[in-house]
């Protein structure tokens with residue numbers, strides 16, 4: 001097996017006494033799509049900044065492509081593509097020129113920059129916007145341009161911090177499609193997200209992080225198998241009846257989770273549990289049976305919902 005492209009051991013970042021990242025360890029294999037899934041404030045961006053060689057660690061070990069980013073910052077950065085949480089495109093420049101200027105930073109000739117920019121505009125489905133002002137692009141287009149820009153230096157690893165936050169569903173799907181394409185081409189992707197569906201779609205493997213620590217690690221499907229049941233029944237009875245109904249439901253399904261607005265029943269067979277609820281004479285206002293997701297894994301591990 002090829003050696004990992006990223007190795008973190010007991011990686012820690014403290015701000016004064018507060019550990020934003022608290023001793024996390026993980027490895028990323030070449031060509032893998034690896035995710036950090038966790039709620040706001042979990043320490044995902046802080047981890048990404050250390051991996052991206054723009055922030056130094058307080059303790060622990062970190063190796064990126066065999067190099068310590070604390071000692072070889074520029075060399076590490078030259079081999080990475082970075083898509084930050086907030087687009088930081090140059091608003092003064094036209095779409096294509098954003099790519100050209102970025103390529104020049106990396107020492108590409110003007111001709112090389114032009115060729116690469118055209119290839120990446122095609123990839124980002126922005127060819128017909130090449131001469132547009134950045135300001136006139138939609139949010140999804142800006143994101144795609146930021147990704148195109150991050151690829152100008154042919155990075156070996158692409159770091160994406162919350163790539164689709166703030167985008168509408170259609171724009172997210174176009175972006176996911178582009179990231180799938182990169183994955184197929186063998187680019188190593190490391191992404192942070194607080195969207196469980198994004199993590200399930202894009203990540204071969206992920207770590208669930210909360211309060212600076214890793215709570216679990218694995219492929220999305222394996223995590224769901226390990227920490228949840230096959231199905232979940234979501235029933236709403238009205239928040240004033242929740243506690244009372246939950247008492248009566250004790251023993252139904254394998255496990256109950258009582259949230260302020262609904263009750264979750266974890267079960268291998270959701271329809272059977274719904275039938276049981278009906279037999280008990282309980283009439284939910286709404287009910288649905290769905291597949292377990294990473295949201296359920298997070299709830300199980302932390303007792304909290306991913307998006308609060």
Ligand SMILES: Nc1ncnc2c1ncn2[C@@H]1O[C@H](COP(=O)(O)OP(=O)(O)OP(=O)(O)O)[C@@H](O)[C@H]1O
Nearest residue numbers: 015019020038039040041042043044045046047162
């Ligand atoms: N420069 C800083 N000084 C002090 N505290 C910080 C600093 N940067 C981050 N933190 C704190 O560290 C914790 C982790 O922040 P981080 O941005 O890494 O979280 P996150 O998981 O990426 O969430 P988000 O998606 O909201 O950025 C938070 O509690 C945050 O307030």
